[in-house]
Structure formats: structure tokens, C-alpha cells
Amino acid sequence: MKEEARKRFAFVIYCLGVASLSLSIIWSGNLCRAEDKQTAAEKYKPASETPESLKGKQIFQAHHCASCHSSGTGGGCLGPPLLGVGARRSREYITARITDDKEQIEKFKNLYCAQELMPHPRLPKTLATPLVAYLMTLPEPAQGFKVGKHAGQLAIKSEPTKKTLPHQTSVALGKKLFYEKGCTACHSMFGAGGQFAPALDQVSNRLTREQISNRITQAELLALGPSFEYQERGTVMPPCDLTPSEIKEITDFLLSLTGKK
Ligand code: HEC
Ligand code: HEC
Known part of the structure; x- marks a missing residue:
């Protein structure tokens, strides 16, 4: 009888071992898959150039956005670099950040940011829309x-x-x-x-x-x-x-x- 109990105990331990081994294999598989996802997410596809985005590029230059932001091979460093900004921020966020549209300003305050530390340049919708189109075309740096x-x-x-x-x-x-x-x-x-x-x-x-x-x-x-x-x-x-x-x-x-x- 005692022998029987010992055998049953050994069997339970064996089952537990197998179960935890297979769980850990599944778990590590999941980890790998999570990493794959990350690399897939890293490959951000910017929007293609359009006549509107080209207009936006001119507005970017005319309004001296580059005095604070880098957007390629030049620019300032007081604000975040804008290369690949669409990978980090939504179109809605960027629009709410830079238009002078009252509704969008409220949206920025309420939805994205409780408080604005300092006023950021804001432009009328007619200029902001092509500008956002341009920002969405900026690729990430080749190696990030x-x-x-x-x-x-x-x-x-x-x-x-x-x-x-x-x-x-x-x-x-x-x-x-x-x-x-x-x-x-x-x-x-x-x-x-x-x-x-x-x-x-x-x-x-x-x-x-x-x-x-x-x-x-x-x-x-x-x-x-x-x-x-x-x-x-x-x-x-x-x-x-x-x-x-x-x-x-x-x-x-x-x-x-x-x-x-
Ligand atoms: C005087 C410096 C300055 C100028 C000029 C300026 N910015 Fe900014 N910008 C900042 C700073 C600082 C931030 C980060 C804090 C914030 O969002 O308020 C920022 C944030 C942004 C963001 C959000 C980026 C992110 O990842 O959160 C965008 C988009 C942006 N600026 C676009 C523009 C555009 C377009 C122009 C030109 C019309 C412009 N900026 C002009 C300083 C500037
Ligand atoms: C070029 C990017 C960059 C700039 C610009 C920068 N930091 Fe940082 N900062 C980092 C990184 C990366 C970390 C996290 C690693 C570390 O703690 O050193 C960090 C960490 C910190 C921390 C600790 C945060 C924590 O939760 O542990 C403080 C405080 C800080 N920075 C303050 C500042 C201040 C103030 C300025 C402006 C004078 C500044 N940083 C400018 C990149 C930057």
C-alpha cells in the first residue's frame, strides 16, 4: 500500500514536471512572438508624398519649424525630432498640437495633455492640414x-x-x-x-x-x-x-x- 502511494506521488510529480516544461515552452514561444511583433511594429511605413504634403513641406520651412525641430538632415534640438513622428504620435494628436482651431486646442488639453507648459506655435487649419500631411510622410531614421x-x-x-x-x-x-x-x-x-x-x-x-x-x-x-x-x-x-x-x-x-x- 505504501509502495502504491509513493508510485502515485512520483507520477503526480512527473505530470507536474511535464506540464511546467510544456508551459515554459509555450511561454518562451509567446515571448519570441512578442519580440517578432515588436520588430514588425518598428518598421513604420510613412504616408506617401502628395501635392498636399509637398505644400506642407514649404509651410514647414516658411514657419521656421526647423528652428526647434530636426526633420532630416538639419534643424534644432529644443523640440522632439520629427523624423518618424507618425510612428510615435497619431495624426489626431499632431493635428491637435499645431492647429489654432478652438475645438482642437480644447481636444489637445482635454484628451492628450492636461496642461500646456508653454504655448506652441499654432497655425490656421488651411496651413495646418497640409503641414500634418507632410509630417506623416517623414520616415524614421534607417536604424532608428x-x-x-x-x-x-x-x-x-x-x-x-x-x-x-x-x-x-x-x-x-x-x-x-x-x-x-x-x-x-x-x-x-x-x-x-x-x-x-x-x-x-x-x-x-x-x-x-x-x-x-x-x-x-x-x-x-x-x-x-x-x-x-x-x-x-x-x-x-x-x-x-x-x-x-x-x-x-x-x-x-x-x-x-x-x-x-
Ligand atoms: C520654439 C520652439 C518650437 C518651434 C518654433 C516649433 N516647435 Fe514644435 N515643439 C516644440 C517643443 C518644445 C515640443 C514638445 C512639447 C510640446 O509638445 O509642447 C514640440 C512638439 C511638437 C510636436 C509633437 C511631437 C511629439 O512627438 O510629441 C509636433 C508635431 C510639432 N511640435 C510640430 C511643429 C511644427 C509643425 C512647427 C512649425 C509650425 C513647430 N513644431 C514649431 C518646440 C517648437
Ligand atoms: C537626448 C535625450 C535627453 C535629453 C535632451 C534629456 N534627457 Fe533626461 N533622460 C534621458 C534618458 C534616456 C533618461 C533615462 C536614463 C537615465 O536615467 O539616465 C533620462 C532620465 C532623466 C531623469 C531621471 C528620470 C527617471 O525617472 O529616472 C531626469 C530627472 C532627467 N532625465 C531630467 C532631464 C532634464 C531636466 C533635462 C533637460 C535639462 C533632460 N533630462 C534632457 C534622456 C534625455
Whole structure:
């Protein structure tokens, strides 16, 4: 009888082993498939050029969008690069971001973004529609983007600290700097901004003041060409020449978003 029970026990263990082995095979199969999906999703197909999109390209140039955005082999680095923007943002989002149509402005605030940090250029529908058509034709860089995270600490410790500003003044200055120093090229704030790095509106729930300010150093975003070389002027390197007081101001601003000091 005892022998019987031992055999039954061994059989149950054997069955459990087989079951978990087959489960793990199915699971790893699923993982592979998930990865396949990811690579398929990476191959973003931009819209084809049309007379309307070509008109949009001219509007892009005429309205100096490139002073803040790169869209190929040139452009600024204060806003997110627009190469392959259609892979990261919907047509509806882009439209709501750049038209001066009242309904669309409300839509942007309510649907996409609780709060606009700074006003973004907005154009009448007649110009915005072809402009969106143009943006949807922009392909992703051949090998995507390389995002270089913040590199070490800046050697800026020696600058004497300014006399301490009232907290609200410091927060307001930090908010302005956040835009002017190109943080939104990579980071989003309340849903608006770059999709290349963590969103920063809740960062003080994750990190301490010290951890945040230590992170505010040089970072880079590179558009990669066909054989992983950097594309001509594909380097998007926001100026991060920040002084200790500016770093403190930006940190004060980031902390203030969740009510911390
Ligand atoms: C003064 C700098 C500046 C100028 C000029 C500018 N932008 Fe922007 N743009 C930004 C910043 C910063 C962001 C990110 C934060 C935001 O969405 O408000 C942005 C976001 C965008 C986005 C959303 C991208 C994304 O991935 O979320 C689009 C699309 C866009 N801009 C298009 C344009 C177009 C088209 C023009 C020209 C009419 C233009 N921008 C002019 C700074 C600028
Ligand atoms: C070129 C892209 C890029 C730019 C521009 C950039 N960052 Fe970052 N940032 C990253 C990446 C990537 C990470 C995630 C890796 C890391 O923590 O270093 C990050 C992480 C952070 C974090 C930590 C977030 C977390 O949840 O752990 C903070 C805070 C931060 N950045 C602040 C800033 C500020 C402030 C600016 C503007 C002065 C800025 N960043 C500009 C790429 C960028």
C-alpha cells in the first residue's frame, strides 16, 4: 500500500514536471512572438508624398519649424525630432498640437495633455492640414534613434551659489529653463513632448531631490543612418550648459509638480 502511494506521488510529480516544461515552452514561444511583433511594429511605413504634403513641406520651412525641430538632415534640438513622428504620435494628436482651431486646442488639453507648459506655435487649419500631411510622410531614421542617457556629473561644483531665491521664483525659472534647455526633446511632461526618455511630470514620486539634480547633465539623441553611422547633422544634442543654480531651479520645478519642496 505504501509502495502504491509513493508510485502515485512520483507520477503526480512527473505530470507536474511535464506540464511546467510544456508551459515554459509555450511561454518562451509567446515571448519570441512578442519580440517578432515588436520588430514588425518598428518598421513604420510613412504616408506617401502628395501635392498636399509637398505644400506642407514649404509651410514647414516658411514657419521656421526647423528652428526647434530636426526633420532630416538639419534643424534644432529644443523640440522632439520629427523624423518618424507618425510612428510615435497619431495624426489626431499632431493635428491637435499645431492647429489654432478652438475645438482642437480644447481636444489637445482635454484628451492628450492636461496642461500646456508653454504655448506652441499654432497655425490656421488651411496651413495646418497640409503641414500634418507632410509630417506623416517623414520616415524614421534607417536604424532608428540612439538615445544616450545623461553622462556623469558636470564639473560645475565650484560656481558660488546665488543668494537663495524665493521658492516660487525658482520654480518659475526652472519651468522656463525646462523648455529652453531642450529637455522636451526627449522627455514628455503631462503627455506632451519627446517619447525617448521617461515622462517627468511624476518624477519626484520616484526620485529624491538629490537623485533628480544629479541626473540633469548632458544627454544625446542620435538619428542613425543605414549602417548605424550618424546621419549628416543627425546629431541632436541639446545644449546642457547648466549652472548649479539652473540645475537647482529645474529640480525645484520638477519637485513642485507633485507638491514637494
Ligand atoms: C520654439 C520652439 C518650437 C518651434 C518654433 C516649433 N516647435 Fe514644435 N515643439 C516644440 C517643443 C518644445 C515640443 C514638445 C512639447 C510640446 O509638445 O509642447 C514640440 C512638439 C511638437 C510636436 C509633437 C511631437 C511629439 O512627438 O510629441 C509636433 C508635431 C510639432 N511640435 C510640430 C511643429 C511644427 C509643425 C512647427 C512649425 C509650425 C513647430 N513644431 C514649431 C518646440 C517648437
Ligand atoms: C537626448 C535625450 C535627453 C535629453 C535632451 C534629456 N534627457 Fe533626461 N533622460 C534621458 C534618458 C534616456 C533618461 C533615462 C536614463 C537615465 O536615467 O539616465 C533620462 C532620465 C532623466 C531623469 C531621471 C528620470 C527617471 O525617472 O529616472 C531626469 C530627472 C532627467 N532625465 C531630467 C532631464 C532634464 C531636466 C533635462 C533637460 C535639462 C533632460 N533630462 C534632457 C534622456 C534625455
